[in-house]
Amino acid sequence: MRALLGHLEEDLIWVAGRANHLLHWHRIHRFCGRCGSPTQSKADERALVCRQCGLVNYPRLSPAVIVAVTRNDRILLARNKGFRIPFYSVLAGFVEPGETLEACAVREIKEEVGISVKDIRYFGSQPWPFPDSLMIGFTAVHAGGEIRMDKVELVDAAWFSRDDLPEIPPPISIARHLIDAFVQGH
Ligand SMILES: [Zn+2]
The missing domain is CATH 3.90.79.10 (Nucleoside Triphosphate Pyrophosphohydrolase)
Incomplete structure (x- = not known):
């Protein structure tokens, strides 16, 4: 991502950056921090929910x-x-x-x-x-x-x-x- 700075138009850098941010969050929240069970995307909002205990994780900022x-x-x-x-x-x-x-x-x-x-x-x-x-x-x-x-x-x-x-x-x-x-x- 950092390598794109200076090569893409500024608008595109922020679009790619947002994707990078969300992909990173997905990669490190595959499992629930409370019970260790797998998470899945929540249907009605941008969040990952635990299939076992229902803990909801929002994108980390x-x-x-x-x-x-x-x-x-x-x-x-x-x-x-x-x-x-x-x-x-x-x-x-x-x-x-x-x-x-x-x-x-x-x-x-x-x-x-x-x-x-x-x-x-x-x-x-x-x-x-x-x-x-x-x-x-x-x-x-x-x-x-x-x-x-x-x-x-x-x-x-x-x-x-x-x-x-x-x-x-x-x-x-x-x-x-x-x-x-x-x-x-x-
Ligand atoms: Zn859980």
Whole structure:
């Protein structure tokens, strides 16, 4: 799926992405998580139901926040160990049970680079079906602390100015939309 980014028209990528998301969900919910019996598609809604105990499973959606943090006229970008292509991006992380999106943004930034942020504002959202995420984008402003990188997750993290950006993500991603908005001065 990721290999299609940049090769298909954007509308088609999201159609293929939705299919990828649903196929992935089907593959990992073939059996009931409660009693272990086989599941089957439910007739009247998009769900998988257990043939034995009737437990209904809806498509799994994993929300993640993605945050563009700025400090004066610079943006925080990091290189993640998991990136196959060596680009720098804004930080992101999965929302935990019982957590607000804003609290998740504060926690993720603190965990990954050790700084505090303020003025958290909603930016926009994007399905990210690789395999089952929904990215919720925010902007935030540096409130305190210097970068202390989580070396398990990141290989580099730094503040970059508009005219000195490193390699950044492809135009289709919300990560890129956040960086583009910073470049345009929004
Ligand atoms: Zn069951």
